[in-house]
Amino acid sequence: MSSSKATLDKIVSLCKRRGFVYQSGEIYAGLNGVYDFGPLGALLKHTIKNKWLEHMMSFPEEVLLVDGSLLGGAEIWKASGHLDNFSDPMVDCLQCKKRYRADDVDLEKNCPHCGNKQWTAVRQFNLMFKTELGAMADATSVAYLRPETAQAIFINFKNVMSSYRVKVPFGIAQIGKAFRNEITPKQFLFRMREFEQMEMEFFCKGEDADRFFDLWVARRKAFFMSLGLQPDRVRLRPHASDELAHYSKACIDVEYEFPFGWKELEGIANRSDYDLSQHSKHSGKDLGVFDEATKSSYVPHVVECSVGVDRLFLTLLFDAYDEEEVDGELRTVLRFHPAIAPFTAAVMPLSNKLAEPAEKLFLDLKAKGFRVQFDDGGSIGKRYRRQDEIGTPVCFTYDFDSVNDNCVTARNRDTMQQERVSIDTIHDYLRRLVAG
Ligand code: GAP
Numbered sequence: 001m002s003s004s005k006a007t008l009d010k011i012v013s014l015c016k017r018r019g020f021v022y023q024s025g026e027i028y029a030g031l032n033g034v035y036d037f038g039p040l041g042a043l044l045k046h047t048i049k050n051k052w053l054e055h056m057m058s059f060p061e062e063v064l065l066v067d068g069s070l071l072g073g074a075e076i077w078k079a080s081g082h083l084d085n086f087s088d089p090m091v092d093c094l095q096c097k098k099r100y101r102a103d104d105v106d107l108e109k110n111c112p113h114c115g116n117k118q119w120t121a122v123r124q125f126n127l128m129f130k131t132e133l134g135a136m137a138d139a140t141s142v143a144y145l146r147p148e149t150a151q152a153i154f155i156n157f158k159n160v161m162s163s164y165r166v167k168v169p170f171g172i173a174q175i176g177k178a179f180r181n182e183i184t185p186k187q188f189l190f191r192m193r194e195f196e197q198m199e200m201e202f203f204c205k206g207e208d209a210d211r212f213f214d215l216w217v218a219r220r221k222a223f224f225m226s227l228g229l230q231p232d233r234v235r236l237r238p239h240a241s242d243e244l245a246h247y248s249k250a251c252i253d254v255e256y257e258f259p260f261g262w263k264e265l266e267g268i269a270n271r272s273d274y275d276l277s278q279h280s281k282h283s284g285k286d287l288g289v290f291d292e293a294t295k296s297s298y299v300p301h302v303v304e305c306s307v308g309v310d311r312l313f314l315t316l317l318f319d320a321y322d323e324e325e326v327d328g329e330l331r332t333v334l335r336f337h338p339a340i341a342p343f344t345a346a347v348m349p350l351s352n353k354l355a356e357p358a359e360k361l362f363l364d365l366k367a368k369g370f371r372v373q374f375d376d377g378g379s380i381g382k383r384y385r386r387q388d389e390i391g392t393p394v395c396f397t398y399d400f401d402s403v404n405d406n407c408v409t410a411r412n413r414d415t416m417q418q419e420r421v422s423i424d425t426i427h428d429y430l431r432r433l434v435a436g
Helices: 010-019 037-058 074-080 150-155 157-163 207-228 274-283 310-320 352-367 382-391 424-433
Strands: 020-025 035-037 061-063 072-074 087-092 097-101 123-126 130-132 141-146 169-177 195-203 233-238 250-258 261-270 290-291 294-300 300-308 322-328 329-334 345-349 373-374 394-398 409-410 418-423
Touching: 010 322, 010 409, 035 037, 037 169, 037 195, 037 207, 037 322, 061 310, 072 074, 074 141, 074 150, 074 274, 074 300, 141 250, 150 157, 150 195, 150 274, 150 300, 157 373, 169 345, 195 207, 195 310, 207 250, 233 261, 250 409, 261 310, 274 300, 274 352, 300 310, 310 322, 345 352, 345 382, 352 373, 352 394, 352 424, 382 394, 394 424, 409 424, 418 424
Parallel strands: 061 169, 345 373, 345 394
Antiparallel strands: 020 035, 072 141, 087 097, 087 123, 130 141, 169 195, 195 300, 233 250, 250 261, 261 300, 290 294, 322 329, 394 409, 409 418
């Protein structure tokens, strides 16, 4: 087991202190399982999504992007199986009224909250948020907030094929919000009620599905490594046959070793032809594809890669978090890969008298598209600690020598080593840093 200095409490506290994540509606006592992202969190999320898109679109096979609606009619969720099966077992303590997922507590034992043993019967609780469209409340107005982004891809499969000249095999990718009324949201961003998913559904012939499944597993593992995750904290866990959904031929979870154990980060599944067949059956529309070679029609199979933006966000924080003692004081540092860090560099004037030329350098870097922050508050030591805590890989200090030698002192976040860097070469320096 690899060791981590990060605990959930430390991560939650750092996120709030430095503007990564806030409890949603905090000034009104907050909403359980719902979070807002502050300036640094929004930047990090943006980077995660960009990296995922770049990755998805970097392969020889075409992967197209869609952006589906959040609301979906009941027929969609009937066909997908969510209306009938997307539920968790729930149980209440009759004494203190605390509610649990039945698989989270031992019903042979007493309530962990109040110590009594008076349980209700276990009931199935559907996790979808239900709502009504328009002013007339009847069966036809019922809609649900989507519990996954995938269905918007399946129901638009034919639209995409006929409006965009593309041939199987190809993928459709989507990034967007999903909603699940989790009985017990927990572990901060790990299990939320409102979250974001990045899903890619890859359509292929049935006989090619195993090959593409293996290919996407390898590609996705490489993706997580490219984000700088520590290899010994990432593993692939194939599902046992009794764990597989009835339509799934194979499923592998990419797991990460959180302080609360090995948990799913991403699910990769060979979903057979279940999804398109179900929507064909329920909608009455033929979602098959004509194969010119065999002059016959077939229903494509699907390989799915599905990861939560927020869960990956949390993973990156746990993975990057480190503490060490420096000169008798605790230094907290986020060792993000430079391509992931919210800011690649900070520019600091050593003295207020140097603010003008330092700001000129800052504005030049910003105009060139680098993510940089101007930091002129407090002693240089304090500024370094502040930047360490948000994971900025390098700080450039503009000092009194800079005026004459046109160099700045570059201080490395991880080694704390300093070197003089010519301002003329600073763009290349940053590009090399981001490239890793
Ligand atoms: N379309 C398949 C699907 O939705 P899932 O395993 O239920 O499969 C896929 O979800 C990914 O979405 C998970 O691996 C996780 O990263 C993320 N995810 C699921 N539920 C979540 C929740 N309540 N909060 C945060 N992320 C969640």
